[in-house]
Amino acid sequence: MDFEDTSEEAAFRAEARAWIQANAPKHLEAELKRAGFASSGIESEDPLAAGKAWQKKKAEAGWACLNWPKEYGGGARSPIERVIWGQEEGIYGALSSPFIIGHGMCGPTVMAWASEDHKRRLLPPLASGEEIWCQLFSEPAGGSDLAGLRTSAVKAEDGSGDWIINGQKIWTSGAQYSQ
Incomplete structure (x- = not known):
């Protein structure tokens, strides 16, 4: 199996790398290198504010939610471009941890099942x-088992x-930060 980038993928990688190099919050680099599970490692400033600022900057430049359609705030990119972005974003990807549930689970569910009005209102x-966003399916007898x-x-x-x-409900991870 060939894991080398195609010429188009290499061009995308170069574009992503250049944008990240020019825009990443490099003042947080040392702290982000200490990131662990469920922690960005940031102590010098509010990690939630830093994450929101990075996400906003990515969105304004068309780098947010790369595999989502543009009309919903995404980049309309391919799955492999999403993978390449993640490789290039590297440690700065830890800033996006507050958005994992919304971007990875809730947003795609809204895209699949919501009305067009709801999609255009909720997703951008x-x-x-x-x-x-957070998800709310933890119950006394069920935990997070949907069944x-x-x-x-x-x-x-x-x-x-x-x-x-x-x-x-018995608990909801991230509820204290979610809207």
Whole structure:
């Protein structure tokens, strides 16, 4: 199997590398090299603010959520370009950890199932880092096992379009940061 970049991939890699070199928050490099599981390693400033700033900068330049369609705040790039970006972003990718659930799970679910109005309203602020999302499926008897969920949502009968959610949560990772 050939793992060398095609000429198009090499051009993309060079473009990504140049943009990262010119725009990455290099003042955080030493701290990011100490990043660990669920930690950016940043202590010199608010890591959440640093992550949001990096995500916003990427979004403004078209580098956020590379595999998402442009109309939803993404870059409309191929899966391999997304991989190349991750390789080039390197340690700066740790700044995006608050967005993993939103970008990797919730956003794609919204793209698959939401109305076009909801997609256009919800996804761009998620892609740009304005919003952080969490997922809410931890229950006393089910944990995070979706097959064991008992919480349910029923559409309100008053015509408001609201949903009534009944159930019990025990924890939600990242909820304190999410919108």
